[in-house]
Amino acid sequence: MAQIPAPPPEPQDTLDSYVGLAPEEADRRARSRGWQTVRALPPGAIITMEYRTGRLNFEVKDGRVARVWKG
Incomplete structure (x- = not known):
C-alpha cells in the first residue's frame, strides 16, 4: 500500500x-x-469545516480584517 504523502509545510x-x-x-x-x-x-458566513493546509481565512467587518484563522 502506498504511503499517504505529507502535506506541504504552512x-x-x-x-x-x-x-x-x-x-x-x-x-x-x-x-x-x-x-x-x-x-x-x-x-x-457559512463555510465548510474541513481543514485545508495552506489556506488562510479572513473575516472582514466594516472593510477591515477582524479575525484570521488557518485552514
Whole structure:
C-alpha cells in the first residue's frame, strides 16, 4: 500500500498581523508570504469545516480584517 504523502509545510506567519488591514492588502501580504489560498469572508458566513493546509481565512467587518484563522 502506498504511503499517504505529507502535506506541504504552512508558512510561518503571525496571524494577528493581518487584523485591521484592508482585505486587499491582507490578501497581497498573505500570498507574498506563501499562503496558497486566501479567503475573505463576511461575519457569520457559512463555510465548510474541513481543514485545508495552506489556506488562510479572513473575516472582514466594516472593510477591515477582524479575525484570521488557518485552514
